[in-house]
Amino acid sequence: MSFFLEVLVGGLLAGVMYSLVAIGFVLIYKASGVFNFAQGSLVLFGALTFVSLVERHVAPWLAFAATLAVLVLIAIAIERAVLRPLVNRTPIVLFMATLGLSFILEGAAQLFWGAQVHGLDLGIDDKPLQLGGVMISQFDLFAAATAGVLVIALSLLTNRTRLGLSLRAVADDPLAALAVGIRLPRIWAIVWSLAGFVSLVAGLLWGARLGVQFSLSLVVLKALPVLIIGGFSSIGGAIAGGLLVGASEKLAEVYLGSLVGGGIENWFPYVLAILFLLVRPAGLFGEPAVERV
Amino acid sequence: MTSQEQPSPFDSPALLSLDRISLSFGGVKAITDISFDVHQGEICALIGPNGAGKSSLLNVINGVYRPQQGTVRFDGTESRRMSPHDAAHRGIARTFQNIALFRRMSVLDNVLTGRNLHRGSTWVEQTFRVGRAQRDEARQRRYAEIVIEALDLQRVRHSVVGTLSYGVQKRVELARALAAEPRLLLLDEPMAGMNADEKRAMAGFIVDANEQFGVTVVLIEHDIGVVMDLSDHIVVLDYGKKIADGIPADVRVDPAVLAAYLGTRH
Numbered sequence: 291m292s293f294f295l296e297v298l299v300g301g302l303l304a305g306v307m308y309s310l311v312a313i314g315f316v317l318i319y320k321a322s323g324v325f326n327f328a329q330g331s332l333v334l335f336g337a338l339t340f341v342s343l344v345e346r347h348v349a350p351w352l353a354f355a356a357t358l359a360v361l362v363l364i365a366i367a368i369e370r371a372v373l374r375p376l377v378n379r380t381p382i383v384l385f386m387a388t389l390g391l392s393f394i395l396e397g398a399a400q401l402f403w404g405a406q407v408h409g410l411d412l413g414i415d416d417k418p419l420q421l422g423g424v425m426i427s428q429f430d431l432f433a434a435a436t437a438g439v440l441v442i443a444l445s446l447l448t449n450r451t452r453l454g455l456s457l458r459a460v461a462d463d464p465l466a467a468l469a470v471g472i473r474l475p476r477i478w479a480i481v482w483s484l485a486g487f488v489s490l491v492a493g494l495l496w497g498a499r500l501g502v503q504f505s506l507s508l509v510v511l512k513a514l515p516v517l518i519i520g521g522f523s524s525i526g527g528a529i530a531g532g533l534l535v536g537a538s539e540k541l542a543e544v545y546l547g548s549l550v551g552g553g554i555e556n557w558f559p560y561v562l563a564i565l566f567l568l569v570r571p572a573g574l575f576g577e578p579a580v581e582r583v
Numbered sequence: 584m585t586s587q588e589q590p591s592p593f594d595s596p597a598l599l600s601l602d603r604i605s606l607s608f609g610g611v612k613a614i615t616d617i618s619f620d621v622h623q624g625e626i627c628a629l630i631g632p633n634g635a636g637k638s639s640l641l642n643v644i645n646g647v648y649r650p651q652q653g654t655v656r657f658d659g660t661e662s663r664r665m666s667p668h669d670a671a672h673r674g675i676a677r678t679f680q681n682i683a684l685f686r687r688m689s690v691l692d693n694v695l696t697g698r699n700l701h702r703g704s705t706w707v708e709q710t711f712r713v714g715r716a717q718r719d720e721a722r723q724r725r726y727a728e729i730v731i732e733a734l735d736l737q738r739v740r741h742s743v744v745g746t747l748s749y750g751v752q753k754r755v756e757l758a759r760a761l762a763a764e765p766r767l768l769l770l771d772e773p774m775a776g777m778n779a780d781e782k783r784a785m786a787g788f789i790v791d792a793n794e795q796f797g798v799t800v801v802l803i804e805h806d807i808g809v810v811m812d813l814s815d816h817i818v819v820l821d822y823g824k825k826i827a828d829g830i831p832a833d834v835r836v837d838p839a840v841l842a843a844y845l846g847t848r849h
Contacts, residue, residue, distance in 0.1 A: 462685035469677050470696050471668055
């Protein structure tokens with residue numbers, strides 16, 4: 291039993307890491323109805339900038355602030371150069387733009403900081419903690435706590451403020467949003483900045499795990515089943531989806547893996563996602579399309 | 584109703600003046616040299632056959648299009664380069680020909696977006712519900728409820744807009760525009776696609792908006808019967824040019840208008 295719990299808790303905590311990446315997608319999806327392919331590049335860009343600054347003996351908090359400032363500048367630049375010219379175009383056009391953007395960001399990161407792998411030490415011990423007979427990684431706990439704080443802050447911001455209402459309005463109909471006096475450029479810049487912030491946090495935690503390297507931008511691939519299961523438009527859904535993916539892939543690996551020779555952890559989430567697409571295409575917490583025909 | 588019985592809005596100062604507006608898209612002239620005034624408190628109708636440039640003109644007034652020539656003067660200030668967002672800030676609200684509502688949001692939330700410009704608290708205050716946030720929120724909701732009641736939308740207050748009938752959606756759009764407490768309301772075919780009863784109801788709401796909320800209205804409408812009853816002032820466009828401008832009684836018998844609508848005898 292305690293072995294089962296250990297696998298479960300380990301999986302849930304790993305799932306939080308997936309959720310962190312997924313939240314960045316949700317923010318942009320909510321504000322523009324677009325799947326932002328460049329999210330993974332933002333994760334990489336943020337982590338690489340931070341780690342490179344720290345390696346140049348910049349104090350970590352200063353490096354964090356500076357990286358955040360760079361990400362905000364990037365958000366403003368994206369709004370100016372990419373989103374503004376494409377206003378009122380179909381989501382697929384914007385999706386293609388984010389695809390291009392991801393190459394530019396990855397290229398820029400490589401250009402500025404080089405392509406080698408950097409180690410990142412956040413100063414948190416990864417020694418397992420004994421809690422009620424279950425071994426829990428300290429680092430995972432830290433990551434989960436960070437994610438928790440982030441989610442609470444974001445949901446307060448989007449549910450209680452006019453910003454949240456404006457976000458949904460902009461996603462729904464940009465032209466109508468303009469006509470009621472919502473500043474589109476500002477909203478977009480804010481959303482991309484927030485997504486940048488989330489991706490920086492995700493990048494640091496993932497970077498500490500895997501090392502800061504270019505494969506970091508591939509963590510988006512793990513976020514995809516999380517989003518499909520949780521729903522693209524809900525931060526709570528991203529968390530639930532992440533937990534579900536994390537727990538199920540670990541449990542499946544341990545209990546079912548031996549039946550098929552192991553290694554199912556890597557593809558199990560996608561199978562789960564396909565099942566969800568068949569049964570509940572909007573995801574657990576996504577808004578189903580409402581249309582009067 | 585004749586013009587002698589009611590106080591003429593033409594006596595009040597012009598709220599909106601268009602001066603020699605010309606607009607073209609590439610080589611195609613949409614609007615040629617159009618000037619007219621809309622006075623404080625009046626309901627002004629823009630009519631004309633399809634493609635006459637009515638919607639384009641509305642888009643010029645609220646800054647979606649920038650005319651190549653001419654100026655728009657609103658409330659005494661002239662502007663050449665105004666964005667839709669500036670227009671909203673200066674008190675111009677509008678509805679659209681093909682309904683531009685936030686379809687996935689509730690009626691109440693749609694109306695609340697109209698209050699966007701009247702928020703008196705910052706995000707930080709709103710996030711933590713401190714300072715002015717609570718009183719501000721209550722004030723916005725109160726005003727939204729006033730508008731919802733005025734347009735008889737109480738029963739669908741919490742319905743998702745996308746699920747409502749076309750006629751009701753048109754009313755929600757009007758509600759959202761009114762929630763902004765505009766001085767000028769631009770309505771692009773508010774009665775298109777409605778049956779006679781719905782049209783009559785909508786006309787009533789527009790008159791209410793004009794009288795109860797004191798907004799000046801510029802509207803585009805094809806139903807001449809409705810237009811004659813509803814408006815104080817009619818501007819007739821044809822092929823991007825103004826062919827008549829005056830009170831309904833005069834416009835009704837204007838030979839140029841009759842020619843545009845019925846064709847001339849050759």
